[in-house]
Amino acid sequence: AGSYDVKIVPENVSVAPRATADDQAPAFAEEIIPFTKDLDVTEAFADSGYTGEDATGMAEAIAKLLNATALKDGTVLRVGLEVHGDAAKVVRTSVYDRTQHIVTIALDDRGQYVPSQEPDPNPELLTAFDDSSAPVVVRGNLPNIYDGIYRTAYSYGMSKAMTQRLIKLLASGVDFQSRLNPADRLEVLFSQPDGDDQTSDDSELLYVSATFGGTTRNFYRFQMQDGSTDYFDQDGSSAEQFLLRNPLPNGRFTSGFGARKHPILGYVRMHTGTDWAAPIGSPIIAAGNGVVEKAGWAGGYGKQIILRHANGYETSYNHQSAFAKGIEPGVRVRQGQVIGYLGQTGLSTGPHLHYELIVNGTKVDSMRVRLPVGKVLKGDDLVAFKRERERIDDLLKQEDSDSLKVASAKIDG
Incomplete structure (x- = not known):
């Protein structure tokens, strides 16, 4: 049980100092936690890296409302996270029986856990129990x-x-x-x-x-x-x-979406995208047809491009060394078009692309979410x-x- 398995690779990852509310506006992300066996709610949060008072309080609220400390095989927790820099706080959790909504609990302005409306659909729910996993890293000198x-x-x-x-x-x-x-x-x-x-x-x-x-x-x-x-x-x-799941054709998968505990400092870091490593200057392509919403500097993200796609989808491409010619806000791009080049600008330990998928304002796991189909004649x-x-x-x-x-x-x- 717990969240999806990811390997923590210390090289070529996005890093940032812990941020406070005064440093930057918070982002919102979600993590899907499927239960493959009966499991205590607190343990499910801990297995996914959430061990703070926010997670403990949410687990207690769920247990009280459902009158059960453990939930059955087939349950899905949809965890809403308020993200400041790389620090994540659990502020909302929805409980599902696979895709059937049971209850949503949210943290209100007074710090109380209260029942709430089910949030907008997250297509990642549809793949919660899929067998698909992160790409296998190919090692050695074998041709790819x-x-x-x-x-x-x-x-x-x-x-x-x-x-x-x-x-x-x-x-x-x-x-x-x-x-x-x-x-x-x-x-x-x-x-x-x-x-x-x-x-x-x-x-x-x-x-x-x-x-x-x-x-x-x-x-x-x-x-x-x-x-x-x-x-x-x-x-x-x-x-x-x-949309493509990997917008760096010659990229090597190094780090996935989700929370992970810092091995030294002990606090939970939230990684809101997927990282792909390649040589500096490697071309980055548009994951889908869309419009350039932003092309500029974005603090720890370095040189960043955000594309707006249909139906509430956005994609974000970070740490670039340079943008392709003609890429500026308002420009339309097609899937596969080169929009920029790999770099390590901003807070980054090495050359890589930090790629994010945002659905209706919420960052989701690009490797797990079920995407709309393409055109059919x-x-x-x-x-x-x-x-x-x-x-x-x-x-x-x-x-x-x-x-x-x-x-x-x-x-x-």
Whole structure:
């Protein structure tokens, strides 16, 4: 039981001095604590790193209201936290039977624990008992998928721009830092090759089939009635997901979301995002389509970009060394577009990206939350897409063509 397991990595993490209310306005975050067995409420808080009077008081209030000190397997605590710097205080807790709300208790202005309304939905509740976990850190010198894609694409004669487009296309469904597998395979079809079978200025990436970790994904290029172009799987679902969980394609996961107790000082630190390490200057991409809400300095966060997405979602990218050209408030960006470059500005122990996901003003775990699905073709667009898919499938069967280049190979390091 308790919160999700995370590894505390002392290098490349965001650090900040303990803040007081006078130092900065508090932020609000939530942590989801699922019960996989019957467990005492106080123990559940402690297992997740909350051992102060705020957590003890909240546990006692829950036990009194529900007339039970222990809660059953399948219970979920949705813990609301007021965060000052890296210090977190429990100010609200909702109790659920899986996704069914039972009760919410909040700390009022007089310091009393009182029943309260259920807060706005948190999509992370839907994945409280999922088996998914933080990415596995790949160690050693074994080649990873990210490097393998680049090497293979260049061997095909694909340009740098087309290779970057390929990386963006696969970003939502492929863990680029995973080891390559002997069965991994990449097949692409592009138009207008030059005399040496290299991409030309007029080339377009028409089709991609990528097999990684035993899972194959096929994507077709399609222009919709409104003139926009995107890539879709064989059923007409967009390759572009609503938001990416990792906006640093060559990043190495180092630290997850949640509370952890400082090993020396003893107080609870709240980590309100996920950290990804990579060399300084590595490109950071937009996690989804949106509008730049902020691009500037943000105290301990250093150089920060905040993007506003649809339906109350925001993403925050911190400790950057520089912003990409043209990135300023009010500018629209597309998923996969380079918006900045990795750095260690602000309060940071090493070069890394501290990435945060905010839903309706509350910071949530980007690795656990269930995100909205991407675009799905319907009506006339779906009919036209199926015709284009059949056309491309026919082209793939043609071995020789002056206007097309099919490249297929196993990926090796």
